[in-house]
Amino acid sequence: MTTARAPRRTPILIVEDEQSIRDILVELFSVLGNDVTAVATLEEALAALAARPYTLLLTDLRLGGRRDGGLQVMAAAGLLSPDATVIVLTAYPDHDNRHASLRLGAVHFLEKPVDLHTLAAFAAQAGVSTAVRTAEPRPALSLSPDDPAVN
Numbered sequence: 001m002t003t004a005r006a007p008r009r010t011p012i013l014i015v016e017d018e019q020s021i022r023d024i025l026v027e028l029f030s031v032l033g034n035d036v037t038a039v040a041t042l043e044e045a046l047a048a049l050a051a052r053p054y055t056l057l058l059t060d061l062r063l064g065g066r067r068d069g070g071l072q073v074m075a076a077a078g079l080l081s082p083d084a085t086v087i088v089l090t091a092y093p094d095h096d097n098r099h100a101s102l103r104l105g106a107v108h109f110l111e112k113p114v115d116l117h118t119l120a121a122f123a124a125q126a127g128v129s130t131a132v133r134t135a136e137p138r139p140a141l142s143l144s145p146d147d148p149a150v151n
Contacts, residue, residue: 010055016089027131028120119132
C-alpha cells in the first residue's frame with residue numbers, strides 16, 4: 001500500500017517585535033506551501049529555532065529595546081538553521097550593525113520602511129513564495145511603523 005505524502009512546506013521564521021509589522025509579514029508569507037512562525041521576542045525566537053530548522057528567517061535588528069536582539073537571533077540561527085536565508089529589517093542601518101549582521105550570515109540588510117516587492121523578490125531568490133507577484137510591476141508598498149495604514 002502506498003501512502004500519499006503531504007507536500008513539504010517551506011518553514012519561515014519572522015522575528016519582529018512590532019505587532020503591525022509582524023502581521024503584515026505574516027500576511028505576505030502566508031501562502032500555499034509556506035509554514036510561517038511569527039514571534040515577538042528574542043526568547044520566543046530562540047525557542048522556535050531550537051524546535052526546527054528554517055528555510056527563511058526575517059528578523060528585526062532591535063527586539064523589545066534590546067539593541068543586539070536580532071544579532072543574537074542570527075547567531076543562534078547560524079548554529080540551529082545554518083542553511084536559512086537571513087534577511088534583517090532595521091530602522092537603525094548603521095555601518096556596525098550592517099557589518100555584524102553580514103558577518104552573522106545575513107544575506108540582505110534592509111532599512112525600514114521596507115518595500116514589500118523588494119522583500120518578495122529576495123524571498124523568491126531563496127525559493128520562497130509570497131503573496132506578492134514579483135514578475136508584475138506594481139506601485140510600491142511600504143512596511144513602516146509610521147505609515148498610518150500600518151497602525
